[in-house]
Amino acid sequence: MPIASLVAAARPNFMKLAPLLRALDDTTIESVVVHTGQHYDEPMSGAFFDDLGIRPPDLDLGIGSGTHAEQTAGVMVAFEQHLVERRPDVVVVFGDVNSTLACALAAAKLDIPVAHVEAGLRSGDWTMPEEINRVLTDRLSTWLFTPSADADENLLAEGIPAERTHLVGNIMIDTLLRFLPTARDRFGGIGARHGLVPGAYGVLTLHRPSNVDDPQTLQALLTALGNLATDVPLLWPMHPRTRASVLDRGISIPPGILTIDPLGYLDFVAVVDRSRIVLTDSGGLQEETSVLGVPCVTIRDNTERPVTCELGTNRLAGTDGASVVAAAREALARSWEPAEIPLWDGRTGERIAELLDTALGPGR
Numbered sequence: 584m585p586i587a588s589l590v591a592a593a594r595p596n597f598m599k600l601a602p603l604l605r606a607l608d609d610t611t612i613e614s615v616v617v618h619t620g621q622h623y624d625e626p627m628s629g630a631f632f633d634d635l636g637i638r639p640p641d642l643d644l645g646i647g648s649g650t651h652a653e654q655t656a657g658v659m660v661a662f663e664q665h666l667v668e669r670r671p672d673v674v675v676v677f678g679d680v681n682s683t684l685a686c687a688l689a690a691a692k693l694d695i696p697v698a699h700v701e702a703g704l705r706s707g708d709w710t711m712p713e714e715i716n717r718v719l720t721d722r723l724s725t726w727l728f729t730p731s732a733d734a735d736e737n738l739l740a741e742g743i744p745a746e747r748t749h750l751v752g753n754i755m756i757d758t759l760l761r762f763l764p765t766a767r768d769r770f771g772g773i774g775a776r777h778g779l780v781p782g783a784y785g786v787l788t789l790h791r792p793s794n795v796d797d798p799q800t801l802q803a804l805l806t807a808l809g810n811l812a813t814d815v816p817l818l819w820p821m822h823p824r825t826r827a828s829v830l831d832r833g834i835s836i837p838p839g840i841l842t843i844d845p846l847g848y849l850d851f852v853a854v855v856d857r858s859r860i861v862l863t864d865s866g867g868l869q870e871e872t873s874v875l876g877v878p879c880v881t882i883r884d885n886t887e888r889p890v891t892c893e894l895g896t897n898r899l900a901g902t903d904g905a906s907v908v909a910a911a912r913e914a915l916a917r918s919w920e921p922a923e924i925p926l927w928d929g930r931t932g933e934r935i936a937e938l939l940d941t942a943l944g945p946g947r
């Protein structure tokens with residue numbers, strides 16, 4: 584039986600892994616879930632396994648936090664040992680976190696084929712650690728599973744042979760569509776807990792080092808957002824990186840911005856779904872809001888997900904507080920519909936499983 588090692592590492596990976604893991608159950612491929620431990624706190628990891636019904640990892644490398652080199656190298660060394668012991672037929676990596684690149688690199692050096700789910704996305708911003716992870720992971724991969732046609736074009740432009748690239752759609756949307764009814768049932772609880780009136784509040788998330796690591800940048804942004812929050816109160820589930828930055832540096836949070844601990848997947852989808860607007864520097868949230876029809880103001884200068892601006896509800900606002908607030912006010916002034924993006928249909932996991940099964944299964 585062919586073996587696929589699936590790499591789980593950080594919060595945004597788990598909703599990408601779940602649909603493929605489920606779909607592989609219907610194939611001849613045996614899946615092994617390896618958690619690198621890049622994210623380890625219960626709200627950043629365990630809560631997602633529970634919410635999404637992912638079985639506990641078969642192996643936890645327990646690497647934890649560190650500098651980029653420490654984290655990447657730690658994952659490589661530990662993951663290499665797994666590769667030597669199990670010798671999988673394919674290593675499947677997701678997204679663009681440090682563990683994605685670390686595991687792809689360890690596998691490629693042992694001549695084990697790599698499949699990259701969410702391949703081909705490019706922000707063009709080489710100062711983002713994720714952009715480095717994306718480009719290098721794609722270069723190391725045998726199967727490149729892309730979410731949208733722009734990703735295929737990016738890969739072709741980089742000289743990646745077209746036969747390696749498979750436009751399969753957005754796997755995170757598989758999870759969103761599957762769990763949306765359950766999430767909607769949770770709004771009563773989570774909404775009441777934080778006093779949320781449907782359609783009358785916004786959701787804020789911030790975790791990019793470029794937005795949160797420098798106290799002056801973060802303070803300026805929050806002060807501007809405080810202005811918006813007098814009209815539309817903002818709920819801010821705070822990422823641990825951001826919380827550390829806020830607590831250590833005496834950042835003041837304007838009234839109208841309610842900070843809470845990170846939410847699990849279902850509660851988070853519930854609050855986003857009923858929100859009036861989302862302001863974020865996340866990648867995945869640009870996609871989820873587009874599908875939900877909630878306007879999204881992205882607090883960044885670039886996006887690796889341009890399809891969400893072209894076909895979805897996303898708008899790139901830059902990182903200057905005044906521009907972010909102006910973009911938010913424009914978004915609030917009009918109505919929005921859920922986007923229809925080709926192949927974001929809830930079946931991406933099945934398509935990937937089928938392609939891998941055809942390539943590795945007994946019929947190959």
Ligand code: UD1
Pocket residue numbers: 593594595621622623624625627628648649679680681682712713790822823824827
């Ligand atoms: C990582 C990814 C980023 C992704 C984000 C989602 C990289 C380079 N970055 O960023 O692409 O969007 O995850 O959340 O891989 N921490 C905890 N508990 C945890 C995990 C982290 O407290 O469970 C704290 C630690 O202080 C750590 C810091 O958060 O140093 C940053 O964690 P890290 O995984 O290095 O990067 P993220 O900012 O989470």
